[in-house]
Amino acid sequence: MKYQKIPEATIRRLSRYSRCLEEMEQGGEKVVSSAQLASKCMVNPAQVRKDLAYFGEFGIRGVGYYVKDLLASIKKVLGLNKEWRMAVIGIGNLGSALLSYKDFLKQNYKIVAAFDIDPQKVIGRVSEKLGKPVEILHISRIKEVAKERKIEIALITTPPSEAQSVANLLVEAGIRGILNFAPTQITVPEGFVVKDVFFTNILDNLAYLLSSS
């Protein structure tokens, strides 16, 4: 197949296929058709086939896809055939909740460092919650520690007023991926990637749908 730009929506769906396939694998299913996977993920069967076709030919005509192989292929496409090492910046309520978020581990995401502007203030609270002592470092050490621990992704959970300056530090430290929970737009240079997780925006969406029906 000739090269094409891959829609961002395709990547999001790949994530969903991956989850569904994991469930199927655990359920002992060996083979799946695009129609079955589509109905489980609530998309169009042709969509499934087209999404996969961007990256290769993973199926067998007349049969379907081998669950295990397809899952492995999708994970490889998404870059999940490795462990991603992450840091959390800003250890407030949300930040400390993420430190113990179980779903990350299952999916090859590992938090290897936590930073705050005032480690002393938060360390007791967090340790108590997690039931074990947790090391929280001062944000000034980010550059040094990023190298040392090979951090590739940072989760920003500071107050919005600090988010951009934290992002600047991350760029300087060579951390290329940012998941931004602070409800403010941040900008980074070419080559760095930011994805936002704005609860309130999604709530706005919900509010709109509820009030217009």
Added chain:
Amino acid sequence: MKYQKIPEATIRRLSRYSRCLEEMEQGGEKVVSSAQLASKCMVNPAQVRKDLAYFGEFGIRGVGYYVKDLLASIKKVLGLNKEWRMAVIGIGNLGSALLSYKDFLKQNYKIVAAFDIDPQKVIGRVSEKLGKPVEILHISRIKEVAKERKIEIALITTPPSEAQSVANLLVEAGIRGILNFAPTQITVPEGFVVKDVFFTNILDNLAYLLSSS
């Protein structure tokens, strides 16, 4: 203007315009052009005008938009000219973090109840964190309390295995909006709305972008 279906992307951008306009209003700016708003929100100026045009004519030709009026109009469109009353279901780390999430209040979202399957177990921990006693109710009381407190939106922060059965209870209780943080697909009848917040899916997206560049 004649009626058209409104793209979901338009609604998401409206949310962003709203945030930018709030900042501008606080900064004392009175008037804004589509070009200025667009550059602040990182979209195309024509996009801004088209998005707004779905809902009316808010601007003045040759001048621009009055910041205050436009903000009020957008909030009205999004259904944010009222207070939305919410419940959090599942008071683990994430759930309790959301109980004290500041940004909700600023945007007219108010958490008026918290539920868990084992209130005794979590109540101490949460109260301590928030620095005040917090009432956590048993999930079995959801229907009764939903009526009483006029709950319209629920945030599901239970383990994924419980998410669908919780959603069923919410439907029964007449709560029409669900923000689902549990990493599993849930289904609800016509007339109800679910929006997902799956951190791991967004990380997958980030991982893909990082590994393919």
Added chain:
DNA sequence: GGATGTGAAGTCGTTCACAGCT
């Protein structure tokens, strides 16, 4: 003059429909 509002053009993503394998 200058910025909005909007039809038309263009781009991008989804769905159809069927040829091609197994």
Added chain:
DNA sequence: AGCTGTGAACGACTTCACATCC
């Protein structure tokens, strides 16, 4: 016979370009 892979049709969203109005 059945299901994938894919060009072509379709539909949706974005951007352009300009008529319109302050």
